[in-house]
Amino acid sequence: DAGYDLSGLLPRLQQRWQQAPQAAADTAPLAPTQRYDVLVVGGGAAGCAVTASLLRRNPQLRIALIEPREQHYYQPGWTLVGAGVFDRAQTERPMARCIPHGAQWLHAAVAGFEPEQQRVVLEDGNRVGYRALIVCPGLTLDWDGIDGLRQTLGKHGVTSNYQFELAPYTWQLVQNLRRGRALFTQPPMPIKCAGAPQKAMYLSCDWWQKQGVLKDIEVEFCSAGGVLFGVADFVPPLMQYVERYGARLNFNHTLTAVDGPGHKAWFRQVDAEGKASVVEKDFDFLHVVPPQRAPEFIRQSPLANADGWLEADHETLRHPRFGNIFSLGDVCAAPNAKTAAAVRKQAPVVAENVLAVLAGRGPRALYDGYGSCPLTVERGKVVLAEFGYGGKLLPTFPLDPTVPRRLAWELKVKLMPRIYFDLMLRGHEWLAAPKRLPHDPVPVDAPAACNFEQEKGK
Structure with missing residues (x-):
């Protein structure tokens, strides 16, 4: 009566009100569904980096990135803002500048997942379809x-x-x-x-x-x-x-x-x-x-583990129950350090494995749990802690990583913001090549391996 079409929200409203059986909700009218080769949930460090990595490998992919925020932040810089080393403006850029060229930005928020139908539900009730899904919305404070x-x-x-x-x-x-x-x-x-x-x-x-x-x-x-x-x-x-x-x-x-x-x-x-x-x-x-x-829409989804984080194999970062769904970044349940440095190593792994699944093969790129924590112990010196699964030391440089160094301070203060915005978010994988299995695994029967052209024809 007020001139708004709420038909797309009807299933969620009925479930919330509990005034209609679930069967009625399942048969409610839905808005037309858009479909993409790859759908990425989250436009933070993980979402932008993995999208850029995918497009560098295959610029023809139809990729959409779902992100409601207008601004993108370099969060590792906030510690330095709190110490008077950085100005806050150095850590912020418009989201439009960070979304990789070639990807479509869906300026929306996600409400839920329908993995059996290969769809994501947006807050306005619309559905977006995918052949492969990458979930990386970060975490909630x-x-x-x-x-x-x-x-x-x-x-x-x-x-x-x-x-x-x-x-x-x-x-x-x-x-x-x-x-x-x-x-x-x-x-x-x-x-x-x-x-x-x-x-x-x-x-x-x-x-x-x-x-x-x-x-x-x-x-x-x-x-x-x-x-x-x-x-x-x-x-x-x-x-x-x-x-x-x-x-x-x-x-x-x-x-x-x-x-x-x-x-x-x-x-x-x-x-x-x-x-x-x-x-x-x-x-x-x-x-x-x-x-x-983890965000509420993750915790309440069929993709979450018992603790609310998004389930993923620790090496391939693929969901154990849905073969065409991957995750990386802070929301991922893998037991690695939740840092931007981890994302830098995870993004190529997910990109290669998503392309393999789209081609009907199994994942072969492996993540070793790499994370880095530049511990700023004083102005001018940093203990550059780099490690992987089980606390294994994984130093990038041939120096004792436990020694506070001015070189590591220069890396963090002068180089890392540029590496982040101008390299990582644009798919330049500096010192980030993933380890790979020696041969392709036996092809797997994953939903993502369906013929996308036939899907579009239908």
């Missing part, structure tokens, strides 16, 4: 997972480098703090860039030390985990900086609530016997890293 946090973010000394708008506030707080208690938190794993919580601490302490005020600041690192860093080889050099800055390590401390105006924070502490208690801490400066999880 759960700011509401900590009581009182959302109401006090960006004021009362509470900040986070995990949000574009707040990183400059971190730098403002660091410059203004002269005495008191500074708390840095880390939530339970998995999180994106597991080293970022402590990188904020190191760079802040380095500044306070150079200003001669660190002796008057009580620094504490409160981590939900039981170790400083997940790869044991890098713990000794990091501990040298913890001691240098006089920081106190509080392991098995999970931030649960914040009172910004009262400058108080509460943590759930678990002792060696597994007994939990609540610890209250005052603060003058609080850098928070929120708990993180």
Whole structure:
């Protein structure tokens, strides 16, 4: 009556209202379905990089990339924004400039998946079909997972480098703090860039030390985990900086609530016997890293595992139950570090394996779990932690990776943003060639191997 056609939304509305049987929803009228060779969900680092890698291998592919946001962010740079090294504008570009040339940008959000029909459901109810699907929407920062946090973010000394708008506030707080208690938190794993919580601490302490005020600041690192860093080889050099800055390590401390105006924070502490208690801490400066999880439309989909992340074989990154669906980036359930460096190695693997499946063959490119965490331990020096599955060290350069180096700082500050925007997002796979099986596996019977021309004919 109001002049809007809601027929595409009818199945979802009926399910939500629970006023009609599921059979009625299944037979509701649907909008015409567009179909593509490859459909990519997510226009972040993973989505743009894998799309560009595909198009460099086969420019004739019909690819659509679904992404609702207008802006694209270089998130690894936000730690440096919070330390006064980068300007926030250096980490942002319009999404239109980042979508690879040759791909169609569907400016929309995804609501669900219909893998048996090879379709993705958009929030407006429309369906988009595919021969192969790549799912990489990133993860969700759960700011509401900590009581009182959302109401006090960006004021009362509470900040986070995990949000574009707040990183400059971190730098403002660091410059203004002269005495008191500074708390840095880390939530339970998995999180994106597991080293970022402590990188904020190191760079802040380095500044306070150079200003001669660190002796008057009580620094504490409160981590939900039981170790400083997940790869044991890098713990000794990091501990040298913890001691240098006089920081106190509080392991098995999970931030649960914040009172910004009262400058108080509460943590759930678990002792060696597994007994939990609540610890209250005052603060003058609080850098928070929120708990993180897969987006809701992933968690509630048939593609998710029991923990809500998108299922994937750890080597081929293919879904174990749907042979024409792949994932990479932060949403992927593979047990690798969730970093942009991991995406740089994952994108060629997924691109080659998607093309193999489209051709009716099995995947042969393998991902070794590579991830990199440039640990900025002070201004001018970085411990370049590069590792794969099981904590295996995978250094790019023939140097001891546990030694803090100025060369690694130059790489992170001067080269990595350009490598990210101008190379990785454009399909230039610098030092990223995937390992491959020696021979093509036996062809698999996957839905994506159907004849697309016959599909279009129908």
